Amino acid sequence: MNEYLRNVKLTALALLGFAVVAAVLLAGTFGLTRPSIEKSERDAKIKLIAQVLPAGGYDNDLVKTARSLPADPLLGLKKPGEYYPATLAGKPAAVVLEAIAPDGYAGEIKLLVGILPDGRLTGVRVTAHSETPGLGDYIDIAKNPWIRQFAGKSLDSPKPDDWRVKKDGGKFDSMAGATISPRAVVKAVKQALDYFARHQTELLVQEEIHGQ
Amino acid sequence: MASETRDIIVNGLWKQNPGLVQILGMCPTLAVSTSLVNGLSLGLATTLVMALANTATALVSRLVPPAVRIPAYILIIATLVTMVDLLMHAYVLQLYLVLGIYIPLIVVNCIVLARVEAYASKHGAFYSFLDGLMMGLGLSLVLAALGGLREIFGKGTLLSGIDLAFGPAANTYVIHVLPHYQGLLLAILPPGAFIGLGLLIAARNRIEQIRALPTRSTGLLPQQAA
Numbered sequence: 023m024n025e026y027l028r029n030v031k032l033t034a035l036a037l038l039g040f041a042v043v044a045a046v047l048l049a050g051t052f053g054l055t056r057p058s059i060e061k062s063e064r065d066a067k068i069k070l071i072a073q074v075l076p077a078g079g080y081d082n083d084l085v086k087t088a089r090s091l092p093a094d095p096l097l098g099l100k101k102p103g104e105y106y107p108a109t110l111a112g113k114p115a116a117v118v119l120e121a122i123a124p125d126g127y128a129g130e131i132k133l134l135v136g137i138l139p140d141g142r143l144t145g146v147r148v149t150a151h152s153e154t155p156g157l158g159d160y161i162d163i164a165k166n167p168w169i170r171q172f173a174g175k176s177l178d179s180p181k182p183d184d185w186r187v188k189k190d191g192g193k194f195d196s197m198a199g200a201t202i203s204p205r206a207v208v209k210a211v212k213q214a215l216d217y218f219a220r221h222q223t224e225l226l227v228q229e230e231i232h233g234q
Numbered sequence: 235m236a237s238e239t240r241d242i243i244v245n246g247l248w249k250q251n252p253g254l255v256q257i258l259g260m261c262p263t264l265a266v267s268t269s270l271v272n273g274l275s276l277g278l279a280t281t282l283v284m285a286l287a288n289t290a291t292a293l294v295s296r297l298v299p300p301a302v303r304i305p306a307y308i309l310i311i312a313t314l315v316t317m318v319d320l321l322m323h324a325y326v327l328q329l330y331l332v333l334g335i336y337i338p339l340i341v342v343n344c345i346v347l348a349r350v351e352a353y354a355s356k357h358g359a360f361y362s363f364l365d366g367l368m369m370g371l372g373l374s375l376v377l378a379a380l381g382g383l384r385e386i387f388g389k390g391t392l393l394s395g396i397d398l399a400f401g402p403a404a405n406t407y408v409i410h411v412l413p414h415y416q417g418l419l420l421a422i423l424p425p426g427a428f429i430g431l432g433l434l435i436a437a438r439n440r441i442e443q444i445r446a447l448p449t450r451s452t453g454l455l456p457q458q459a460a
Contacts, residue, residue: 047317155423
């Protein structure tokens with residue numbers, strides 16, 4: 023029996039030893055790589071946000087001046103997200119909102135929606151989705167320019183009733199046989215515009231947070 | 235000694251090929267092989283992890299109590315995968331953007347654990363490294379073939395997505411094998427993966443069968459076709 027207990031103890035200690043070594047290795051690697059990972063994540067985010075804004079239309083550091091966006095059903099956000107006010111020479115130039123289309127064919131479609139102070143869209147991009155490859159994934163700019171048709175649109179043009187895909191009697195193109203994904207995106211973009219119309223004053227930020 | 239090296243190479247690439255003979259690690263194999271670039275990328279990431287995991291296991295296997303060897307091996311593999319993931323993200327960002335999404339998948343790929351348990355725990359560090367490398371390359375070949383097959387029939391192209399590795403200029407590398415092809419969605423969706431893998435396994439078995447025919451053999455005993 024003593025022999026048995028000794029064995030169990032040794033086994034447990036050996037496993038503990040492995041776990042401790044693994045933890046130390048992981049902590050070390052994490053600490054070593056964190057600064058450069060954070061930098062590359064920030065760069066990637068800036069690139070993505072910059073895609074929905076006109077080049078040269080703003081001069082602030084969008085990620086640094088990001089602000090928190092409360093969870094709101096209009097934006098499809100179940101958790102607080104972020105928005106990115108863009109300013110040019112201290113004046114509000116545009117704002118980029120995070121939004122989620124909850125009713126894609128395969129779950130949520132995450133979006134970035136860029137809006138000018140006058141309510142016109144500067145652009146929309148899909149940042150994450152799991153729509154069917156080769157069928158519904160044309161909402162992604164990497165696959166198809168479909169998403170570009172939002173640039174310049176606003177709540178007045180087309181009219182609110184026309185914010186649908188053509189198959190449903192609206193003004194937005196979609197591909198035959200794959201209307202669920204674009205339908206979800208069109209709806210989410212319209213709701214983001216509705217949200218912007220209601221919260222315009224808070225969203226268009228002036229100089230002071232700009233920092234430089 | 236040289237024959238040991240040759241055996242490891244032949245086993246990994248052909249005789250015991252993890253994708254076509256051992257049929258291990260099917261989940262990532264079937265899910266990710268939608269194009270040549272995807273398949274090859276996952277294959278190479280897996281190869282890296284297998285070579286490292288086999289070497290590390292061979293070095294410490296004497297310290298591992300037999301009763302808890304599986305948890306200990308999984309700990310080693312998971313630690314290595316996470317470290318590779320972090321280091322690649324930090325220092326080779328371009329490569330990480332292509333391989334990054336597949337790296338966490340490698341932990342759950344049972345081929346890694348299978349080689350650690352079946353080979354590395356009983357052999358020296360060098361041969362274990364070679365075994366991991368060759369098994370990984372064998373899997374990479376299958377993934378590349380399956381990905382290429384599905385891409386040609388599904389989209390009519392080869393090498394689409396290569397721009398993720400080499401920048402937008404690489405878009406010109408994309409080969410349009412079948413111009414004006416409408417695409418065959420079945421090949422891209424999961425059933426296409428099963429059908430494609432089935433065809434590859436059948437092709438390999440056929441080649442083995444032909445090789446085992448006594449007509450060409452020079453006095454050697456004909457091998458039983460499996």
